[in-house]
Amino acid sequence: MRGEGRGRGGEPVGPGLLHGADRPVNFAKLHGAGNDFLLFDGGANPALADELPPLVPGLCHRRFGIGADGVLLVLPTGVAAARVRYWNSDGSEAAFCANGTRCAASFIAARWGWREMVLETGYAAIPAAVDGGQVELRLPAPGEVRPWRELAVAGTVVRGRYLVVGVPHLIVRVEWPDFWRRELAPLAPALRRHPDLRAGGANVSVLQVEDERTLGVRSWERGVEGETLSCGSGDVAAALVAAAEGWVVPPVAVRTASKRVLTVAPEGPPLASPLRLSGPAEWVAEGRVSSDLAAAFRLD
Amino acid sequence: MRGEGRGRGGEPVGPGLLHGADRPVNFAKLHGAGNDFLLFDGGANPALADELPPLVPGLCHRRFGIGADGVLLVLPTGVAAARVRYWNSDGSEAAFCANGTRCAASFIAARWGWREMVLETGYAAIPAAVDGGQVELRLPAPGEVRPWRELAVAGTVVRGRYLVVGVPHLIVRVEWPDFWRRELAPLAPALRRHPDLRAGGANVSVLQVEDERTLGVRSWERGVEGETLSCGSGDVAAALVAAAEGWVVPPVAVRTASKRVLTVAPEGPPLASPLRLSGPAEWVAEGRVSSDLAAAFRLD
Numbered sequence: 001m002r003g004e005g006r007g008r009g010g011e012p013v014g015p016g017l018l019h020g021a022d023r024p025v026n027f028a029k030l031h032g033a034g035n036d037f038l039l040f041d042g043g044a045n046p047a048l049a050d051e052l053p054p055l056v057p058g059l060c061h062r063r064f065g066i067g068a069d070g071v072l073l074v075l076p077t078g079v080a081a082a083r084v085r086y087w088n089s090d091g092s093e094a095a096f097c098a099n100g101t102r103c104a105a106s107f108i109a110a111r112w113g114w115r116e117m118v119l120e121t122g123y124a125a126i127p128a129a130v131d132g133g134q135v136e137l138r139l140p141a142p143g144e145v146r147p148w149r150e151l152a153v154a155g156t157v158v159r160g161r162y163l164v165v166g167v168p169h170l171i172v173r174v175e176w177p178d179f180w181r182r183e184l185a186p187l188a189p190a191l192r193r194h195p196d197l198r199a200g201g202a203n204v205s206v207l208q209v210e211d212e213r214t215l216g217v218r219s220w221e222r223g224v225e226g227e228t229l230s231c232g233s234g235d236v237a238a239a240l241v242a243a244a245e246g247w248v249v250p251p252v253a254v255r256t257a258s259k260r261v262l263t264v265a266p267e268g269p270p271l272a273s274p275l276r277l278s279g280p281a282e283w284v285a286e287g288r289v290s291s292d293l294a295a296a297f298r299l300d
Numbered sequence: 301m302r303g304e305g306r307g308r309g310g311e312p313v314g315p316g317l318l319h320g321a322d323r324p325v326n327f328a329k330l331h332g333a334g335n336d337f338l339l340f341d342g343g344a345n346p347a348l349a350d351e352l353p354p355l356v357p358g359l360c361h362r363r364f365g366i367g368a369d370g371v372l373l374v375l376p377t378g379v380a381a382a383r384v385r386y387w388n389s390d391g392s393e394a395a396f397c398a399n400g401t402r403c404a405a406s407f408i409a410a411r412w413g414w415r416e417m418v419l420e421t422g423y424a425a426i427p428a429a430v431d432g433g434q435v436e437l438r439l440p441a442p443g444e445v446r447p448w449r450e451l452a453v454a455g456t457v458v459r460g461r462y463l464v465v466g467v468p469h470l471i472v473r474v475e476w477p478d479f480w481r482r483e484l485a486p487l488a489p490a491l492r493r494h495p496d497l498r499a500g501g502a503n504v505s506v507l508q509v510e511d512e513r514t515l516g517v518r519s520w521e522r523g524v525e526g527e528t529l530s531c532g533s534g535d536v537a538a539a540l541v542a543a544a545e546g547w548v549v550p551p552v553a554v555r556t557a558s559k560r561v562l563t564v565a566p567e568g569p570p571l572a573s574p575l576r577l578s579g580p581a582e583w584v585a586e587g588r589v590s591s592d593l594a595a596a597f598r599l600d
Contacts, residue, residue, distance in 0.1 A: 027585070034363045063334045063529050063558070066585050067367035133592065229363050258363070282596065285327070285366050287587015292433065296582065 027059075028107055029068065029284040032099030032135075034229025034258030036284070038068045039107040042075035042083075049073060053087060058297030060089035065293060069228065070097060072104045080117040082108055088223045095122030096166030098232025098277060102128070102135040106281035123166035136278035139165070142240060145271045153190040160191065160204075161241050163271070167222070168202040169237035170194075173247070179208045179216055180257070184227050188220035205234040207242055214253045215242055230256035236277055239264035244271045251276075327359075328407055329366065329584040332399030332435075334529025334558030336584070338368045339407040342375035342383075349373060353387060358597030360389035365593060369528065370397060372404045380417040382408055388523045395422030396466030398532025398577060402428070402435040406581035423466035436578035439465065442540060445571045453490040460491065460504075461541050463571070467522070468502040469537035470494075473547070479508045479516055480557070484527050488520035505534040507542055514553045515542055530556035536577055539564035544571045551576075 028039045038059055042048050052073055060068045068089065075083045084104045086097045101119055105128035108114055119126045119137075127138040144164040150157050160170045170191055176182050184206070193201040201222060208216040217238045219231035239252035243266060251265035262279035328339045338359055342348050352373055360368045368389065375383045384404045386397045401419055405428035408414055419426045419437075427438040444464040450457050460470045470491055476482050484506070493501040501522060508516040517538045519531035539552035543566060551565035562579035 027587075029366065031364060036363050062362050062367055063336050063369075064331060064582075064584070066329065067362055069363075282364075283590035283592040284364070285587045285589050285593070287327075287585045289585050290583035292583040293585070 026288050027066070028110075028286045029066065030103040030106060030281055031284060032102045032230070032232060032281050033235075033256045033260035033262060033279055035097075035099035035232065036068045037097075037100050037103050038066060038071045039103060040071070040073045041107075041111050042073050043112065046075065049075065049085070053091065053093070055294060055297055056087045056091045057089065058293055059289065064296065066289070069224070070094075070100055072097075072100050072107075074104050074108055074111075074119075076112065077120060080114045081120065082117060083120045086121070090223065092223070093122075094167070094223070096124075096233065098137065098139075098166065098236060099230060099279075100232075101126060101137060102232065102277075102279060103281045104128075105130050105135045105137070106133075106283070110283075121166075130281075133280050133282060134278055135281045136276055139236065139275050139277055141273050141275070142237065142271060144168075149196065151191060151194050151196055153194060154186050158187070158191060162197060162202060163237055163241070165233040165237045165240075167233055168198065168200070169234050170197065170202040170204050171234075171238050171241045172204065172206050173242070174206045174208055176208065179206075180218070184218060184220050188227070189225070192220055192222065192225075203231055203234050205231065205238045207238040209242065209247050210255065212249050213251070214255065215239060215248060216255045218257050227257065229258035230260065230262070232262065232277065232279070235262050236264050236275065240266060240270040240275065244269070326588050327366070328410075328586045329368065330403040330406060330581055331584060332402045332530070332532060332581050333535075333556045333560035333562060333579055335397075335399035335532065336368045337397075337400050337403050338366060338371045339403060340371070340373045341407075341411050342373050343412065346375065349375065349385070353391065353393070355594055355597055356387040356391045357389065358593055359589065364596065366589070369524070370394075370400055372397075372400050372407075374404050374408055374411075374419075376412065377420060380414045381420065382417060383420045386421070390523065392523070393422075394467070394523070396424075396533065398437065398439070398466065398536060399530060399579075400532075401426060401437060402532065402577075402579060403581045404428075405430050405435045405437070406433070406583070410583075421466075430581075433580050433582060434578055435581045436576055439536065439575050439577055441573050441575070442537065442571060444468075449496065451491060451494050451496055453494060454486050458487070458491060462497060462502060463537055463541070465533040465537045465540075467533055468498065468500065469534050470497065470502040470504050471534075471538050471541045472504065472506050473542070474506045474508055476508065479506075480518070484518060484520050488527070489525070492520055492522065492525075503531055503534050505531065505538045507538040509542065509547050510555065512549050513551070514555065515539060515548060516555045518557050527557065529558035530560065530562070532562065532577065532579075535562050536564050536575065540566060540570040540575065544569070 073085045109130040142163045146162040160172045188204045191204045205219040219234040235254040254262045266275040267273045373385045409430040442463045446462040460472045488504045491504045505519040519534040535554040554562045566575040
């Protein structure tokens with residue numbers, strides 16, 4: 001049968017959740033700079049908005065499931081316009097994920113044939129343009145930009161700047177000879193929940209200036225409570241802070257822990273202007289979710 | 301287009317590696333007690349035997365790829381007979397993987413319609429029977445069964461027994477009130493490479509007797525160099541040692557860290573007889589690998 005309408009043991013897969021015969025390929029896995037996502041097409045099945053959320057932890061589980069940092073659902077809302085919903089791997093819904101939104105644009109381009117579109121996220125309505133494997137987003141000016149401050153942590157004092165790019169970030173400049181190898185713990189977890197920050201703390205990104213147009217950035221993410229290979233909005237926040245200080249000249253190339261490069265181009269004064277974020281959205285696989293997986297996680 | 305013959309950006313996917321139009325669904329992801337694998341059908345494309353090995357690290361990468369502990373390729377060799385090749389996630393080929401072989405049997409049942417078959421692995425020719433989501437393997441008697449010995453490690457002395465079930469294992473009985481939560485490091489890594497073992501060391505499994513028919517088993521695996529949710533051959537080794545000592549009465553139910561249960565049934569004296577191993581093989585997803593992924597890892 002070679003995968004046509006069959007599940008485990010060769011039995012036909014019945015209709016139902018994630019398995020309608022009209023949707024032979026019902027998920028795609030993509031990653032944006034090593035930040036990986038499962039994408040679902042709500043245009044093909046609007047009921048996914050209700051059916052998907054309880055399955056997110058199972059889908060994202062890296063041993064029992066397909067494995068991902070998060071899940072995105074796209075629903076067309078008009079001409080070249082779509083709503084994008086995002087869930088963290090723990091099942092909680094979040095307002096925004098920059099790398100995930102880039103992957104959503106690539107997914108929409110492949111599914112619906114749009115090259116330019118507006119994506120309505122919980123953060124803002126974000127114009128996106130897809131050019132082959134590169135996706136550019138136009139993001140609003142950052143919000144809640146606060147002055148530099150000194151934060152006591154782990155027996156030392158760290159100078160950091162807090163700003164919001166959809167979600168809150170704390171940016172710290174470092175000069176470490178072993179920048180890409182040094183353990184971010186214990187510095188990052190203590191900063192991430194530092195009592196001087198707002199309730200909920202912040203994602204923490206450390207940046208290193210590589211040359212006048214290039215930063216290296218590593219991020220410790222809330223929710224994940226660990227380092228990821230890239231935090232898109234943290235990369236944006238780091239680039240804007242560095243450009244505002246004159247450490248780099250825009251457009252800023254941000255090298256991530258994945259070694260993929262994102263480009264951040266503010267359209268005016270870095271901390272007060274909209275900006276363009278561009279970078280790769282790479283396709284990993286497309287497929288159908290097994291009914292075994294859905295059943296296992298509904299029962300757990 | 302909804303996933304028919306298209307890749308990223310909506311461009312058609314050309315023929316070629318992992319992408320022939322005759323193979324719309326070219327991988328499956330399954331797990332056996334939380335030990336997860338990507339499976340490929342060499343009957344549909346014999347060239348995979350050459351094309352697949354260099355792609356294994358990329359396919360198994362949990363951020364850039366689909367993510368798995370290993371990759372299996374099945375190739376039909378006769379009537380209800382198939383060769384099963386297994387690669388660890390680092391790309392190295394291994395003689396045997398018990399959970400992977402159970403998943404391979406389930407995959408073959410779905411693809412080729414066989415319910416009973418003989419699987420030729422690097423360890424032995426292994427009869428397998430598929431009954432819905434359960435797969436039973438008939439394994440040879442363990443080899444190289446050595447006496448109990450005391451191993452000095454981490455400031456203490458541990459009593460362990462070494463035996464080979466396709467790959468080498470060291471079995472240790474423990475009585476820990478926090479059996480499922482205790483960190484296996486530093487005990488397990490030091491045992492795994494203990495100088496009193498043969499060169500190459502062994503997988504280390506700790507067992508706890510739960511009742512007269514049930515063990516809890518946790519395993520620290522070579523190659524992974526960490527704990528997995530289940531090591532099938534380690535679960536077999538632990539069950540045979542415990543049955544030989546009279547700590548449990550066969551058939552032995554082994555609870556794994558995944559909470560899935562494997563059953564080990566020796567056909568005679570536990571350390572000198574063939575045995576049956578049965579347990580679940582659960583389907584996660586089926587799909588097509590993207591040409592992006594193959595290209596990224598061929599270039600790296």
